[in-house]
Amino acid sequence: MNLASIIDGHPDDAVALVSRGRPTTYGELQVQVAALRTSLAGLGIAPGDRVALLCANNWFFVVGWLAALGAGAEVVPLNPGSPAKELQAQLAETDTRIVIAGPTGADAYNGVDRLAVPVEHVFVPEGSRVEAAEPIEPLFELAAGADPAPVVDRAPDDVALLMYTAGTSGSPKAAILTHGNLLSNLEQSDRVAGRSLTPDDVCLGLLPLFHIFGLNVVLDGALHKGASVVLVERFDPVDTLRTITDHGVTVVAAAPPVYVAWATMPGADRDALRTVRIVASGAAKLPEEVAKAFEDRFDLTIAEGYGLTEASPIVTTSVGGEPRFGSIGVPIPGVDVRLVDEDGEDVIEGDPGEIWVRGPNVFKGYLGDDEATRRVLTDDGWLRTGDVAIADDDGWLWLVDRRKDLVIVSGFNVYPAEVEDVLRAHPGVADAAVVGEPDPYSGERVKAFVVEEPGVHLEEDELVDYCLAHLARYKAPARVEVVDEIPRNAGGKALRRALR
Secondary structure, eight states: OOGGGGGTTSOTTSEEEEETTEEEEHHHHHHHHHHHHHHHHHTTOOTTOEEEEEOOSSHHHHHHHHHHHHTTOEEEEOOTTSOHHHHHHHHHHHTOSEEEEOHHHHHHHTTSOGGGSOOSEEEEOTTOOOTTOEESGGGGOOOTTOOOOOOOOOOTTSEEEEEEOOOSSSSOOEEEEEHHHHHHHHHHHHTSTTTOOOTTOEEEEOSOTTSHIIIIIIIHHHHHHTOEEEEOSSOOHHHHHHHHHHHTOOEEEEOHHHHHHHHHOTTOOTTTTTTOOEEEEOSSOOOHHHHHHHHHHHSOOOEEEEEOGGGSSEEEEOTTSOOOTTOOBEEOTTOEEEEEOTTSOBOOTTSOEEEEEESTTSOOEETTOHHHHHHHBOTTSOEEEEEEEEEOTTSOEEEEEEGGGOEEETTEEEOHHHHHHHHHTSTTEEEEEEEEEEETTTEEEEEEEEEEOTTOOOOHHHHHHHHHTTSOGGGSOSEEEEOSOOOBOTTSOBOHHHHO
């Protein structure tokens, strides 16, 4: 087996992807991937070697991903928006041999200290100004009469991907995901009633491909079923709605900030999403008021789900069920879920508990960090997610918060998401995030960061009093700071570590 084979068996003339306005059929994609796979093999890439992708959402990433997998390599997708110091550290940590960069990635690579990383070859598009880099274009040319290198057979337990986690607590870590992990999650999600893709579907490739949601849910999910992906490199609310209309997009998956932008955008065409049949949200909690405003405007229900890099990523979804605003749905087929207390015992029905996950989609561990791996994986294969949820009588899950982000005030637990929901309900607050800060009397106290709505000026006392009217006193912020924006990762999660 090899995950790269997901592009095989589809009609040659069917469109696989659209990048920068240019369509690529499955037949063309197979030829391009085979040529690059052959070039990588010629450079000595073999199972166990690592190839990094430093690309935005474009053709370079897709061909690089499939070719490197097919050559047997372990692929390391990196964020082209990362600072050079972070890229340098990740390339060194993963012992990457080859970097394939797209136009944006070439610019990002310019600040990396070449002496500090073990990279042997860096390939960039012609015209990119990167010292000592090689042009990538010749790698897509197969010599006349030459046979392409075959796809390397891999076992389900062989590593396919080293995906850096979101890093919302502590430093980002490289999660080790296998061919079997990724393929099993594609097959599990395909068994969800109402979610299965068809070759007629057109998926919006807006989520970054260096993020597991964009990579294995959107891109791999579409290619696995012979559907099309329209890649979007930069989100602009107006332009992206136009892209959906122009290409007849049928499936939209995005993080909550995208839906906030569309739900509040002045003059948005109510029919802009008329071709869409599935709208999914993940990577962060979707505020109920956003889901309702979006439905009122576009007459479409957002199906919220839950997943994480370490689960490849989908764990639950509400696709195919009656909408329950605020719920992350039910576990997908083939994934076991428990809600567990601090002693590792199942919680009483209706009580909050940490989500534990088990299934063939659960990762092998973190690269070079056995201690971190032991903290999240039990001996019998359960993944401790660090996320807290409750279940209703029908088994639908409701995300409460991350256990790691708990603020403990005088021995009482405060879940930041609860306070954030109250703050966002204030008419003058556009966005909010909550963290704990040390307090000499109560151990910790709640601090809130808020973004004001345009033209609004908020006073700290006003917001504290507002929270006191809706929350127990120990949950209300002791301090409120107005900021220009809440820092978020590529998946839309608030980076509370940065706020602290």
